[in-house]
Each structure stands twice: as C-alpha cells, then as structure tokens.
Amino acid sequence: MNVFAGIQFSETDKKALIILLILLVIVILIIGLIGVAVRATMHYQAKRADAMMHDVAVTRVIDNPKSFRRFGLKKSNRALFRDSLLPFVVLAATILLWVIWNLFVERWGESVFSISDELFIHIKWDNSQYPADDPLFVRVFGIYIFARWPEAVEGYPTFKVENLVAYIVAFMYVVVIVWYAIICQAYLARFFRIERLSRSIYEKSLEGFKAQQEINIVPDKPLPPSE
Amino acid sequence: MLRALKTFGQGILWAVLLPFILVGIAVVGVFGIADFLIEFVIMIINFFRGKKLFPIYPEDQKAYDILKRAIDKQNGELETPVAPQPQSVYVQQNFYSAPPQSPFPMPPSGSLPQGNPQMQIPPTYVQGQIPPGYPQQQLPPAYQQPQPQQLPPVVDEPVRPELATLPTFDASLHGKTDSIEIDIHSEDDNR
Numbered sequence: 001m002n003v004f005a006g007i008q009f010s011e012t013d014k015k016a017l018i019i020l021l022i023l024l025v026i027v028i029l030i031i032g033l034i035g036v037a038v039r040a041t042m043h044y045q046a047k048r049a050d051a052m053m054h055d056v057a058v059t060r061v062i063d064n065p066k067s068f069r070r071f072g073l074k075k076s077n078r079a080l081f082r083d084s085l086l087p088f089v090v091l092a093a094t095i096l097l098w099v100i101w102n103l104f105v106e107r108w109g110e111s112v113f114s115i116s117d118e119l120f121i122h123i124k125w126d127n128s129q130y131p132a133d134d135p136l137f138v139r140v141f142g143i144y145i146f147a148r149w150p151e152a153v154e155g156y157p158t159f160k161v162e163n164l165v166a167y168i169v170a171f172m173y174v175v176v177i178v179w180y181a182i183i184c185q186a187y188l189a190r191f192f193r194i195e196r197l198s199r200s201i202y203e204k205s206l207e208g209f210k211a212q213q214e215i216n217i218v219p220d221k222p223l224p225p226s227e
Numbered sequence: 228m229l230r231a232l233k234t235f236g237q238g239i240l241w242a243v244l245l246p247f248i249l250v251g252i253a254v255v256g257v258f259g260i261a262d263f264l265i266e267f268v269i270m271i272i273n274f275f276r277g278k279k280l281f282p283i284y285p286e287d288q289k290a291y292d293i294l295k296r297a298i299d300k301q302n303g304e305l306e307t308p309v310a311p312q313p314q315s316v317y318v319q320q321n322f323y324s325a326p327p328q329s330p331f332p333m334p335p336s337g338s339l340p341q342g343n344p345q346m347q348i349p350p351t352y353v354q355g356q357i358p359p360g361y362p363q364q365q366l367p368p369a370y371q372q373p374q375p376q377q378l379p380p381v382v383d384e385p386v387r388p389e390l391a392t393l394p395t396f397d398a399s400l401h402g403k404t405d406s407i408e409i410d411i412h413s414e415d416d417n418r
Contacts, residue, residue: 025235031245032238038248055290062286071286078281080259081266088263184255188248 020145038185045186046193049076053194057201065198072194080187087179094172101165115163116170122154 009017052075056062062071102108130136130148138147270280283291 028238028242029231029235030238031242032234032236032240035237035241035244036234038241055294056286059290059293061290061293071284075284077262078266081263082281084259084263180256180259181252184252184259187255187259188251 041182042185042189042192045189048079048186049190049193049197052076052079052190053197057197063202065202068198068201069194072198073191076187076190076194079190080183083183083186084180087176087183090172090179091176094169094176097165097172098169101169105162107166110166112166112170112173115166118155118158118160118163119167120157123150124154125150 049072053062053068053072056071057068062068098112124130125136127136135147136150137144273280273282
C-alpha cells in the first residue's frame with residue numbers, strides 16, 4: 001500500500017519542498033565545513049601534546065603507556081590551568097566592572113544580556129501573533145517547521161549611552177565563554193592525542209615478522225616487556 | 228562535486244556528533260574550573276615557599292639532563308678522565324699464537340690481536356716448566372729455607388773498630404729557617 005498515494009502536491013508545495021531541500025543541503029554543508037574547521041583546529045591543538053611529551057618519550061624516561069597517559073594528563077591539566085588563567089582574569093575584571101557599575105546605577109536585578117538585546121533586531125517568533133490561515137510554523141508529521149518567513153519586527157536596534165557598561169560586560173562575557181570553550185576543546189584534543197600516542201608509541205607489532213629472519217636489535221635501552 | 232558530497236557527508240556526521248562534542252566541552256569546562264582552583268592553590272603554596280610558580284616536573288628534569296649530557300658528549304664538552312679499562316688478554320691465546328723463536332715475539336701484521344706483549348708469558352712459566360717451542364733456559368733454582376745448623380756462628384765483635392768513634396753532628400736551627408748551622412765534633416773533642 002502506497003502511503004504517499006493520497007498526497008497531492010500543488011505547484012507551490014513543490015516549490016516550497018525544493019527550497020526546503022536546498023536549504024537543508026546548505027545547512028548540512030555549512031555544518032560539514034564547520035566540522036572540518038573544528039577538526040583542523042583540534043589537529044593543530046593536539047600538536048602541543050607532542051611537544052609536551054617529546055623529550056620524556058625520546059629519552060625513555062617514560063617507557064610504558066600507563067605512565068605516559070598519567071604524565072600526559074598531568075601536564076595537560078597544568079596547560080589547561082595556564083591557558084585559562086588569562087580568561088579567568090578577564091572574567092574577574094568584567095565582574096568587578098559590573099559590580100562597580102551597579103553600585104552607581106543600582107540595577108542589580110537586570111541581566112546585562114537582556115539589556116544588550118536592544119542592540120539587535122527583534123523578530124516575532126510567537127505563532128499566535130500571525131493570522132491563523134498564514135502561521136509562522138506548521139506541524140508536519142508531528143514536527144513544527146517554518147511555513148513562511150517571519151516578517152513582523154517588534155523593535156529596531158537602539159543604542160543607549162547609559163547602558164554602555166552593560167553592553168561591554170555582556171560582550172566580555174561572550175568573549176570569555178568562547179575563549180574558554182576553545183581552551184576546553186584544546187584540552188579534549190590533547191586528551192585524545194595522548195591516548196592515541198600512548199597506544200602507538202609503545203606498540204610492539206609482529207606485522208611482517210618472520211621467525212627465520214635475522215634479529216636486528218638496536219643496542220639501546222629496551223622497552224619493558226608487555227603485560 | 229565529489230568534494231561537495233564529501234563535505235555533505237561530513238556535515239551529517241558532525242551534525243550527529245555536535246551534541247556529544249558540546250557535552251564533552253561542558254564536562255571539560257566544569258573539570259577545568261576544579262582544576263583551576265587546585266592548580267591555583269598549588270601555585271600559591273609554591274609562591275610562598277619561594278619556589279617557581281610552575282616547577283619543572285621530575286620526569287622533564289630527568290629527560291633534560293639526559294639530553295644535555297648527550298649534546299655535551301656530542302660536542303666534546305664532557306671529557307672527564309676515564310679510568311683505563313682492564314684489558315682482557317687471554318694469555319693462553321697469546322701463547323699459542325706466538326711464534327716459537329722468541330719468548331716475546333712481535334706478531335706479523337694481519338694476525339690475531341696480541342694485546343700487551345708483556346702479558347705473553349705463558350702461565351706454565353711459574354710452574355718451573357718451559358712450554359714446547361720456547362728456547363731452553365736455565366731457571367733459577369728454587370730458594371730453600373736453610374736449616375739452623377747450616378747457619379754460620381754469630382761473632383760478637385766489631386768488624387771495623389774505627390767506626391765506633393765516628394764524629395757526631397749537632398745541628399740546630401737557632402730560630403732561623405733559611406740556614407742551618409752544623410757543629411761537627413767528635414767524641415775526642417768532648418773529652
């Protein structure tokens with residue numbers, strides 16, 4: 001039984017469906033590009049783990065995966081602290097600025113983000129503000145999707161000098177959050193890199209080994225026997 | 228086109244992975260705050276102890292020392308006098324490889340390494356036997372302890388009487404260190 005047999009598309013529906021598919025493809029492409037960029041930055045940040053662990057691995061000071069992971073995480077934790085020191089200092093300065101500003105204006109209960117919202121365009125996202133025959137969202141198979149472009153604008157951007165400190169504080173909050181997220185992402189990249197290196201560096205592979213071939217042992221400190 | 232399709236596929240993958248990545252970043256963010264507090268306390272303690280704020284880990288210090296020694300050795304800066312290693316010369320090997328003309332022969336070039344020529348005395352030499360191939364030599368007879376009755380009698384008389392009145396030397400510094408006055412007189416002068 002064909003489920004879609006009873007569905008009839010008008011020309012407008014077909015156009016809307018094509019536009020929707022194109023939009024979906026564009027959105028997925030953008031997400032893919034963002035993912036590629038994130039992956040590239042994580043590769044770049046993971047190189048720091050190599051620099052951290054190079055000497056102790058080359059000189060055989062650390063000669064087993066467990067110690068490598070433990071020492072790598074110890075150094076990575078310290079790197080996380082050192083990296084996050086500056087954003088936290090900026091955050092502390094921002095909070096201090098917000099406290100001093102509030103001592104003068106007495107606006108403790110207001111959010112700086114709500115105040116800064118007046119810098120942007122406001123769009124009516126509430127479906128009840130649109131006519132019933134032309135709603136913003138329609139329900140298709142239990143999912144709400146856009147049925148039209150939002151056209152009503154509640155307010156235009158305004159700039160008030162008395163709220164300047166609130167704008168600055170909100171902007172600094174966003175900067176610190178993004179900065180700290182990048183630092184956490186770098187920590188994650190180092191974590192995965194250390195995990196992978198701990199397995200690959202001390203790997204003993206028998207791939208391609210034949211018992212008849214001559215043993216070529218480099219006269220150096222040998223690795224400890226595997227567990 | 229293929230590249231765009233690849234990016235499209237990665238987009239789907241990243242769209243699926245994005246919530247997990249965000250959760251991971253959030254977890255690390257919370258962990259980072261705790262780590263910040265702990266490391267900050269450690270840093271303060273190090274500061275008041277007079278140490279460096281971020282002291283070098285012992286593993287890093289050890290690796291640094293190893294690398295520094297290796298670099299110094301490569302540059303020839305680490306030339307400490309090394310005690311000569313004892314040469315492990317196999318005397319028996321030298322004996323059998325030596326020609327029989329001389330007890331201390333010089334080996335021809337290209338033969339086996341001989342080591343120290345002074346070490347080429349065969350070990351059987353101390354046993355009073357000459358090995359075959361060496362010239363026959365007179366070995367000193369073994370020293371035997373004389374019996375008491377074979378010792379000559381002891382005569383209790385001066386062998387040279389004139390030596391009994393040898394002049395004596397009286398040397399004194401008299402507080403001087405750069406010259407020594409020596410007074411030479413004999414027993415006859417004292418009388």
